[in-house]
Amino acid sequence: xxxxxxxxxxxxxxxxxxxxxxxxxxxxxxxxxxxxxxxxxxxxxxxxxxxxxxxxxxxxxxxxxxxxxxxxxxxxx
Numbered sequence: 001x002x003x004x005x006x007x008x009x010x011x012x013x014x015x016x017x018x019x020x021x022x023x024x025x026x027x028x029x030x031x032x033x034x035x036x037x038x039x040x041x042x043x044x045x046x047x048x049x050x051x052x053x054x055x056x057x058x059x060x061x062x063x064x065x066x067x068x069x070x071x072x073x074x075x076x077x
Contacts, residue, residue: 001044004046008048008049009046009047009048010046010047010048010049010052011044011045011046012045012046012047012052012055012058012074013044013045013058013059013060013072015052016055016057016058017058017059022037023041023060024037024039024040024041024060024062024070025039025040025041025042025043025060025062025069025070025072026039026040026041026042026043026068026069026070027039027040027068028068029068034062034068037062042069043069043070043072044072045058045072045074051076054076054077055074055075055076055077056075056076056077057073057074057075058072058073058074058075059072059073060072060073061073
């Protein structure tokens, strides 16, 4: 990840939303972990700086089930 950032790519979720606490994209399959929101943020969208002005929305969708990961929604104009 550091290499991507060093090459100028932008972690668009963090850029738009700041350092939001407890905003995870992965939870262990252990019982109750997701419900207690004990997770990691390991899924990202990286964009080049020239796309930044086209970003309309970026958000995590933790209520979408079916995996131990949640989707990240990136909407461009």
